[in-house]
Amino acid sequence: MQSYYGHAQRLLLVVRSGKFAKLARELFKRVFSNSESYLLRRDLTVPFNAPAPKQPIEVRPISEGDIPAILGARPGRLLILKANIPTCYLGITDSGQISYMQWLIGQSDLDRFRPFFDGELRNLRKDEVLLEFAYTFEQFRGQKIMPAAMAAIAEKGLLSGARYAVTYVQKDNVAALKGCAAAGFSPYMIRKERWRIFSFKESFKSLSDGLVAS
Numbered sequence: 001m002q003s004y005y006g007h008a009q010r011l012l013l014v015v016r017s018g019k020f021a022k023l024a025r026e027l028f029k030r031v032f033s034n035s036e037s038y039l040l041r042r043d044l045t046v047p048f049n050a051p052a053p054k055q056p057i058e059v060r061p062i063s064e065g066d067i068p069a070i071l072g073a074r075p076g077r078l079l080i081l082k083a084n085i086p087t088c089y090l091g092i093t094d095s096g097q098i099s100y101m102q103w104l105i106g107q108s109d110l111d112r113f114r115p116f117f118d119g120e121l122r123n124l125r126k127d128e129v130l131l132e133f134a135y136t137f138e139q140f141r142g143q144k145i146m147p148a149a150m151a152a153i154a155e156k157g158l159l160s161g162a163r164y165a166v167t168y169v170q171k172d173n174v175a176a177l178k179g180c181a182a183a184g185f186s187p188y189m190i191r192k193e194r195w196r197i198f199s200f201k202e203s204f205k206s207l208s209d210g211l212v213a214s
Contacts (some may be wrong), residue, residue, distance in 0.1 A: 002125070035197045036171040039123065039150040039204075040185035042164055044158050048184040050151035054143040057091040057099055059152040066090060069098055073137055080116045085109050089156065093148035099140035100149040105130040106160045118193065119202050121181075124166060129157035134176070154183065196209035 008018035031037075042048070062070075062081075071078055081088070086109055091100035105113050106129050110121055117132065124130055131154060136146050167185060169176045177187075187207055194201045 030195045030198050030200075032197070033193075034180050036194045037168050037191045037193065038171055038177065039186040039189040039191060040167050040169060040177075040180050040187050041128070042154055042165045042184045042186070045164065046157060048151060050147045050183050051144050053145045053148040056094055056148060057145060059091055059149055059156075062090055062101070070101065071165055073100075074135055077133070078113055080113075083112060084114070085112050085116075087156070089149075089153045091152075092147055093140075097140075098137060099135070099143075099145045101137050102150060102166075103130075103132050104153055104156055105132060106157075106162070117167075118200055119189060121193070122191065123204055125164070127161075127163040128166050129154075129160065129162040129164075131165055132137040134167075134179075144182075146179040150179065150183040150185075154185075179200040 067081060070081070082206075085103065085105065086133075088101060088103050092096050093099050103113075106126070107126060110124065110130070113130075114121060115134075117178065121130070131150065134146065157165050167180060168191065169180055172191070189207060190205045192205070194205045
């Protein structure tokens with residue numbers, strides 16, 4: 001019930017923001033749809049150098065003063081921001097602008113995060129952290145911000161004792177898959193997702209070693 005309530009609140013926020021086309025797509029998806037996504041993983045103990053962005057960025061946790069700028073671009077993030085789930089990290093440019101945002105979710109916060117996520121997160125191991133809700137702000141797209149910021153955020157997982165960072169990406173989201181690869185992530189499982197009249201089911205399949213998403 002809590003998950004349904006969270007979905008309903010998010011859809012209401014979309015309506016209030018005037019993004020009716022997005023609302024329609026979300027509703028149709030939850031009535032009847034089949035899709036697949038990759039689970040990608042990075043071993044944080046293996047050194048990795050992401051490509052340098054076209055302008056320097058600093059990765060830091062979100063602060064209260066960042067919220068108006070974030071909601072101006074992503075009003076649908078209001079509920080998860082209000083839930084204050086650790087930790088949303090930001091990529092900040094030298095001029096102080098927010099260029100990127102993403103949550104790094106540890107094991108202790110998974111239960112709080114589940115209402116905002118389509119799925120059970122049952123495949124997440126005790127030595128893994130989850131990266132979710134990546135967003136590159138429009139004026140910074142095409143500047144290689146995502147790989148640099150995501151790689152740096154993932155490495156924050158080492159502070160909590162995690163060995164791996166994991167993320168989900170839709171199979172047809174080529175741009176996101178390329179960005180994740182540039183941040184050191186590789187696909188290792190496929191998740192099949194099925195919506196039928198607002199009821200969600202998922203199943204998982206391991207990928208053979210060396211398989212690359214395309």
